[in-house]
Amino acid sequence: MSEGDCLFCKIANQEIPAKVVFEDDQLVAIEDIEPVAPVHILLIPKSHLTSLNDITEEDIGLLGHIQLTAAAVAKQLNVAEEGYRLLCNCGPAGGQAVMHVHYHLLGGRDLGWPPG
Numbered sequence: 001m002s003e004g005d006c007l008f009c010k011i012a013n014q015e016i017p018a019k020v021v022f023e024d025d026q027l028v029a030i031e032d033i034e035p036v037a038p039v040h041i042l043l044i045p046k047s048h049l050t051s052l053n054d055i056t057e058e059d060i061g062l063l064g065h066i067q068l069t070a071a072a073v074a075k076q077l078n079v080a081e082e083g084y085r086l087l088c089n090c091g092p093a094g095g096q097a098v099m100h101v102h103y104h105l106l107g108g109r110d111l112g113w114p115p116g
Helices: 007-012 057-076
Strands: 020-023 027-031 039-045 084-087 103-107
Touching: 007 027, 007 039, 020 057, 027 057, 039 057, 057 084, 057 103
Parallel strands: none
Antiparallel strands: 020 027, 027 039, 039 103, 084 103
């Protein structure tokens, strides 16, 4: 899949509407259209990376920014104190449905362990 065909690239470029909860020059955070928890946010980098297997040392700043943004969004959505989960699926067997790196911020209910 090319960047031009990528669903999350189109969302990041505002070609497809989404319920945005945060946006800056590096990423966009949106409400998931099929939530699995009361709070289910997708944090999507604006630059196209297919999976975690494609990241390099040049992406360390972006990945750190995602972590900081996730914590800020969790506070904004009132799940930080109670607790939340931040996860990134990698590859089809890992549950990655869209081949563009993205993180799920889940909260608002007890999240059991082990997952899946």
